[in-house]
Amino acid sequence: MSERRAAPTVLQISLGRRLRDLREVAGLSAAQAGERIRVAQSTVTRLEGARTSLNYTTVKALLELYGVTGSEARDFLTLVDKANESGWWQGYSDVLPGRFGVYVSLESAASQIRSYEPQVVPGLLQTPAYCEAVIRLGFPRESDESVRRRVALRLQRQNVLNRPDGAPFLWAVVDETAVRRPAGSRAVMAEQIERLMQTADLPNVALQVHPFAAGLHRGAFGPFTLFRFPIPDFPDIACVDSLRGTAYRDESAEVELYRSTFEHLMTGALARRRTKGFLEALRKEYLR
Template identity: 50%
Template sequence: MVLGKRLRQLREQAGVSFEEAARAIEVTALTVRRMEKAEVGLRIPYVKELLRTYGVSAKEIEDFVSLAREANQPGWWYKYRDVLPEWFSAYVSLESEAAVIRLYEPQYVPGLLQTPDYAAALMRVGFPNATEEDIARRVSLRLRRQDLLAKPEAPAIWAILDETVLRRPVGGLEVMRAQIDRLTEILASPRVRIQIMRFAAGPHPGAFGPFHYFRFGFSELPDIVYTESLAGSQYVDQPDDVVTYLEILDRMSVQAEPVSRTRDILAALRKEL
C-alpha cells in the first residue's frame, strides 16, 4: 500500500497520466490504477519502467525495487493459508504493521489476548465440522499472531470489552478463569490498555457490533477500520467514515469503566468463577 501510493505520487509529480503510464509498460490504465491501490502485486519489470518514465534516478529506482521485492514476499501467515480466509489475511497484515490498535469487542476476548484453550473452544463452535488437527492449526495461527505483543515495536493496544465478554462462559469455568488471569497479567504491559463497558453503563454508541481501528507509522497509509459480519468483512478507509468510528471509540472510552478499575473488575469476576 505504501509503495503503491508512492508510485502514484511520483506519477503525479512527473505529470504523467494513467494512460501514458499504461502505454510505457504496455498494459491498460486499469492495471496502473490497481498497482497504485495495492490491488495487485508489483511486477518488478513494470516498476522499473514506470520509474524511468517518471524520471526517477537510477539509485532511487534501485532502492524502490528492493522495497518492492520485499513487499512481494508472502507474510509469515502464508503458511497458514489452508485455515486463513482470504478476506482475513488483510487483517493479519494490517495488525502486523499497525502502530496503534483500538477496538471494541461485544462478545469475545480479542484474538491477540486469548488463551489457547479459549481460542480452541471458540474454534470448535465456529467450525463444528473441523477436525482436531484443523482446530489446532487455527489456534496455532492465533497464537502466532500474539508474538506481535512481545516485539520491541509492538503496537499500542486499547481495547474496550463489553461486560458480556467476561460473563459469557467459553469452554467451561477453568478455561474462563485462565482467560481472566491472562487479561489480568497483560495489564502489566505498558502497551496494553483494557476498559470494561459495564451493563450498568446502559446503551452506548458502539453497540451495533465489533470493530477494530488501525493507525500506522507510515504517512502514506491512512487509518483503517475493520468490521465483520457473518457474510465476511469490510475495510473502511474513507477519512469521514474512519473519523466517525474514532469518535465513537472516544465516547465509549468515557462511558466505560476507567482503565484504573479494570484490574479490580477482573478480580471480582474471577472470584465469581
C-alpha cells in the same frame, strides 16, 4: 506478469498508493500509463491497489514514465523487493481467508491498535482453551486438525505484543458481555480472565471493560479495529466485522467516525485500574 499474493503486506499497500499518487501527479490515467509501458490497464490498477505482487520490471518502467530517477528510484525499488517478502501468516493460507489475511498483515505492521469487541475477548488476548472454544463454535464442521491450525494461527498472532523490535500499543475496550458470556467451562473462563489481568500489566497494553451499567452506547452495532502505522503519510485504517465479512475503510470521514466512536467507548468504560478490580472479582465468581 505479476504474481498473486495470499494477502498484501502494509509496505506493498503503501508503495501501491505511492505509485497511484505519482501517476496522478504525472497527469496520466491508468489506461494511459499501461499503454505507455505496454501493459494492461488492469496491471497498473492492481499494482496500485496491492491486489498483486509488485513486479520489479513493471514498477521500474512506471517510475521512469513518472519521471522518478536517481536515488529516489533506487530506494523505491529496494522497498519493492522488501514488500514482496512473504509474511509469516502466509504459512497458514489453508485456514486464512484472503480478506482476513489483510487483517493479520495490518496487525503485524501497526504501531497502534485500537480494538472494540462486544461479544468475545479480542483474539490477541485469548487463551488457547478459550480460543479453541470460540473457533469450534464458529467452524462447527472443521476437522480437529483444521481447528488446531486455526488456534495456532491466532496464538502466533499474539507474539506481536511481545515483539522486541517495536511492539504495537494495544488499546482494547471489551464489552462486559464478552467476559460474562461463557466460552467453554468455568475453568476456561477463569483462566481467560486471569490472562486478561496479566496482559493488562504489559506496558504496551491498555484494557477497559465497558459495563452493562453504562447503558446503550455507540459501539452496539458491532466490533471494529483501528490500525495506525509508523509510515509517513499512510492513513489509519478501520477494520469492521459483520455477517457479510470483513471490510476495510481508509477514507478520512469513515475512519474519523470509528475514531470518535472508540473515544466515546473509552469514556464510558471502566478506567484501567477499575477494570482490573472488576476482572479480579469476576475471576473469583468463575472459580466458585
